[in-house]
Amino acid sequence: MRLSTYEIILPLVGTDEKPIEGYTLLTNGLYGAVDVVPKEDADKLQAGDFAGLPAALRERLMLRGHITRKDEAGELADLKLLSRIFKTIQGRSGVGLVIMPTYDCNFRCPYCFEQHRLKKGQDWLDNTMSDEMIETVFDALKDYRARGYMVNGCSFYGGEPFLAKNLGVVKKIADKCREMDLSMGAITNGYDLETYLDFIEEYKLRSLQVTVDGTAELNDRRRLHKDGLPTYDRILRNVELALQRGVRVNLRVNVGKENLHGMKDLIDDLKARGFIAKEEERAKEEEELRKTDPQAKTKRGQFSYYFKATTDDAHPEKNISEQDTIDEMMKIGFTAEEAVARQSQYNMIWNRMKNLFKKEGYPDFSPAYCGAEMGMLVVDPFGKVFSCWDVVGKDDQATGYIQPGMSRFLWNFNKAKWRTRTVDLIPACQSCPYAFICRGGCASRSSNAYDDYFREFCGEIREIFAFTASRLAGQEWEKRRAAAAAGEASMDACAGELTLSLAGPASRFTEAERAKIMETNSQKEMFDIVKGAAFFPEPE
Structure with missing residues (x-):
């Protein structure tokens, strides 16, 4: 048993901008599980003292993916499995x-x-x-x-x-x-x-x-x-x-x-x-x-x-830095929440997490930073097609073209390269705790930094996530505790599971199904397997 490779442990920050005493935030960057646990138990987790955890909490954290019996290769297999499902069916x-x-x-x-x-x-x-x-x-x-x-x-x-x-x-x-x-x-x-x-x-x-x-x-x-x-x-x-x-x-x-x-x-x-x-x-x-x-x-x-x-x-x-804009807003009187709402990079993560707290769907497991690695088509006046608007006009970066008289776009090898710039295929991202949070970062920024579109670009993701997740989870935790204290919700509703987790759905596939998902080129075949495992909620 070990702590997940993808585990992120952060303080819980209240609406008064002070740490919430006695509690710690756990986020799993692979399965999307966000949980609040007593600080003393978080300390045991970090120390590897899993036997010292209360049995019910240990069971819960295992089911949600925070602690695991899988080795790093086993977790990476889940990362690749989830990425392939997303790319083939949704992306x-x-x-x-x-x-x-x-x-x-x-x-x-x-x-x-x-x-x-x-x-x-x-x-x-x-x-x-x-x-x-x-x-x-x-x-x-x-x-x-x-x-x-x-x-x-x-x-x-x-x-x-x-x-x-x-x-x-x-x-x-x-x-x-x-x-x-x-x-x-x-x-x-x-x-x-x-x-x-x-x-x-x-x-x-x-x-x-x-x-x-x-x-x-x-x-x-x-x-x-x-x-x-x-x-x-x-x-x-x-x-x-x-x-x-x-x-x-x-x-x-x-x-x-x-x-x-x-x-x-x-x-x-x-x-x-x-x-x-x-x-x-x-x-x-x-x-x-x-x-x-x-x-x-x-x-x-x-x-x-x-x-x-x-x-x-x-x-x-x-x-x-992006943090400089947040600091300036707070300096002129914005609350942290108000500042985040006006800062594009922080607000994206804030909104994503806020939706997860509704528990209406599983955490996002897209392995692609943006539409450039998925289905984006930027068509210029001459019929050249690009996957990213940051590279328009750079003919060597065009992914395809179209000419009058055609009825389809014609693609070149650049399209394949853009479509394979995903966290499951970027070596530095494969074992990163922020895999499905950062998703490899911006390809254009990577090119400017390393002269290579297909490397990772981490940017400020760790700092941005720490700021937003600590505060938003702290707000949610305070809200749930207040409701429980007022008798408006049971103590069970105040339990520390703030989101759903992908750990359970990922475990539903048999070894044969996992192998088929990783090898098939048929979207229908994969969809049938995924549907059979009740991986996606049924449409209403």
Whole structure:
């Protein structure tokens, strides 16, 4: 018997930002089990004194995977088994569609990761997706759907997808999306957004991501117009107009050393311009509407903002950590929970764990960091296809292409390489406790750090997980204990199992079934085995 290779042991932090005395948090990064145990028992676990644990607790921790009789090879076999199930049944069924109408952009942001495209000249940048190419791309997407893939949405990307001069081509793409009943969204700098207001309403765009990097002086230095024009006031004016048309707007703020201490000024300006108060009013109105119609939406779109530490590989001395943004928010008065809600990297883990506490489904066991390793298709104006939007315009990184007259995408060896960048196949990740939490990290960041897309990139995952898991689990634990103390729940409801665990489902397969799962190329054959073991909950 031993402590799992994938075990993470953390303090439990209460809402008062102090450790909860007498208790410790256990998280298993393979099976997703999150448990609270008395600190004295956690100390015994770390010391290997399993016989000293109370018998019931020892049994529980074994069933949930925290302690095990499997050797490292046995646990790794479970990692590979779960990864293969996910990749074959869940991860390959969807297509994350991104379409680039053009590579051109009216901004020249100094930290932009697409700087390389400027070397190809303005004539190349001026190209937009032709009518023939649009027709061909959507013929291929219809073929995907006919073969059983889920193609449900499309994101417009660039360059700047919403340049005023390109409204016509964007409409043609949107017409094809509407024919296929695809939801639509966009990542845009917002500068020409007033040209697209009727378009947004007509085509019912679901969301826009728009970026500002501080108030006027800071933003105009970082979100730089190619003609040197100011950008901040125009962007926020257009954001307000877009919200009035009912689209959700996520305002992203890229933060580096230059603008870290400008975060408070930006928030104050958003308040002064009415964004915060109007969003509070909208949320209250929607809450009232949904008392009679659960799907009701307000006429005004939802507004939110969040911060993300900038990665400027050309000037690493300007970079900050994700934790720096959290610290700055807490310094200006945000609670830890409020800060996490406004920080993209922390918020992803926070939301994932919060959903797990509902115990409505098993922990996520995706071995892929993002859609780039699964089903993402980024199609550029020339018909080249990329798996990751961080590498668009780099021809040697294209995973395939399509040409007018074709009805399918043609793939090259790069696609296979991207699809095999998963934790079960990255040596450094195979025995990492954060395997299904980090999932190998960002391939693009790995390339920048090691000149190798297919190495691990750990980044700040340990620090981010420790901060979020300790606090969110602490909140949940305090809530359960308070309910038990008030007689609103039994002491059993206060037990330390905060999530379901994959340890049980993984143990249901016979050796023959495990072997078949690892060798079969038939999705149906694998699905029948998995269904027979009641691995997935039955649909309602």
